[in-house]
Amino acid sequence: MKLSNLQLRFASAAIGLPIVIGLIIIGGWPFAIVAGIIAVLAAAEFTHGFLLPSQPLSAVWGLGPGFIAPGIMVAGAHASPLFILVGVLIGVTFLAAGLSRSNFLGPRKPFRIYASVIFYIGLLLSTMVLLRNEDNGRDWVLLALFATFAADTGAYTVGKLIGRHKMAPTISPGKTWEGAMGGYATGALAVLALHALFGLPGALAAMVPLALLLPIAAIVGDLLESWLKRRMGVKDSSGFVPGHGGFLDRLDSVLFVVPAVYLYIVLVID
Numbered sequence: 001m002k003l004s005n006l007q008l009r010f011a012s013a014a015i016g017l018p019i020v021i022g023l024i025i026i027g028g029w030p031f032a033i034v035a036g037i038i039a040v041l042a043a044a045e046f047t048h049g050f051l052l053p054s055q056p057l058s059a060v061w062g063l064g065p066g067f068i069a070p071g072i073m074v075a076g077a078h079a080s081p082l083f084i085l086v087g088v089l090i091g092v093t094f095l096a097a098g099l100s101r102s103n104f105l106g107p108r109k110p111f112r113i114y115a116s117v118i119f120y121i122g123l124l125l126s127t128m129v130l131l132r133n134e135d136n137g138r139d140w141v142l143l144a145l146f147a148t149f150a151a152d153t154g155a156y157t158v159g160k161l162i163g164r165h166k167m168a169p170t171i172s173p174g175k176t177w178e179g180a181m182g183g184y185a186t187g188a189l190a191v192l193a194l195h196a197l198f199g200l201p202g203a204l205a206a207m208v209p210l211a212l213l214l215p216i217a218a219i220v221g222d223l224l225e226s227w228l229k230r231r232m233g234v235k236d237s238s239g240f241v242p243g244h245g246g247f248l249d250r251l252d253s254v255l256f257v258v259p260a261v262y263l264y265i266v267l268v269i270d
Helices: 005-026 028-051 057-063 069-076 082-099 109-133 137-162 177-198 204-232 247-251 254-269
Strands: 166-168 172-176
Touching (some): 005 028, 005 137, 028 069, 028 204, 028 247, 109 137, 137 204, 137 254, 172 204, 204 247, 204 254
Antiparallel strands (some): 166 172
């Protein structure tokens, strides 16, 4: 019996969510390595969409190691932040080659794409490993993910029920201002509720700015990923996650929320 897309979404969530939560609880190298693998797969989706959109996704593996760097940055962040620094330096080098006026090193577009996956996926996702390594890191990562889920669910539900005014019709026609406000409210409330539930450090008043910031980060991440898919000309970044598309589709909001939470606790809470 063929499952509907909604059934596939529930099945994938039922299998994947416990695994994700388990890895967050375990932490350490298992968490970092799996995060690095996800970074490589997301980078492969990104690279495929911009360089080989008419070919099977497997064709991207023949391009060489350019999109592997994000995975090394993310996993290596558990050992030392120097992995992130080296990755950024490589990204700057790729970007310089991609923006140069010479094809001495070959076509310039691949270098721009490799730089993009380093900054967009490698740099941003590395903060999840750094966040997990912080004191109470397990609970901070869970707060970031669950608050993101709450914001996404609130936006979807409110948008479906009362959404009328299009938010960004040329980027994501289904998103409405009503949905965004619903997602903003549920995301902000989730931050405060999860902070209290987990007994995390910091007074409630100190968490209010994060509660106000996190839903904005989620919305920006979601819109940016939708814009990228528009540029690629695809509905989903891949079929890696049945019913959900690809890893880029699942990471969209998370790529902006987790850095926001990490910077906030390092600069404000700590």
